[in-house]
Amino acid sequence: MTSLVLSIASLIVSIAAVAISMSQARLAKREIDRSRPNVKLSAIFTEHLARGSAHETARAVLISVSNTGREETELASLFITSERALLVGANNRFPDGGPPLPYRIAGHSQQHWEIDASAVEDTATAVTITARFGHGEHQSLVVTKD
Secondary structure (H helix, E strand, O other), X not given: OHHHHHHHHHHHHHHXXXXXXXXXXXXXXXXXXXXXXOEEEEEEEEEEEEOOOOOOEEEEEEEEEEEOOOOOEEEEEEEEEOOOOEEEHHHHEOXXXXXXXXXXXXXXXXXXXXXXXXXXXXXXXXXXXXXXXXXXXEEEEEEEEO
8 A cells, every 4th residue: 555655646747747847848938039030021011101391292112120139239231122113121121211221139129210212113003022131031022002
């Protein structure tokens, strides 16, 4: 009878040890995910961006990059493509449309860019935005015209 009780107690302790070990591994993975850069790319493609006077509008792609991770990253390059146009974010941004590229984005921060899309054909209903980040990640996003 004593050996049965000891065996059951040993089994309970072993199961508890395995459960604790699994939860520690899960917590360690979650901590790694929180500390590394975690970027989200979002954008709008519009023909109604107000520029200069109240009656002046421009065709533009407005891009926002959020980094919710702790480590900083870099927006290394940005490309906007349509059926007949290729825009390079570093060259096509408006003069006051965000910082020059490449640009370092600190952890828990975001940055915005306004890209002049006047070279995109009038008939284009969507553009594809491709961003390459310094930590090796690439993101693409298809945005329809509003």
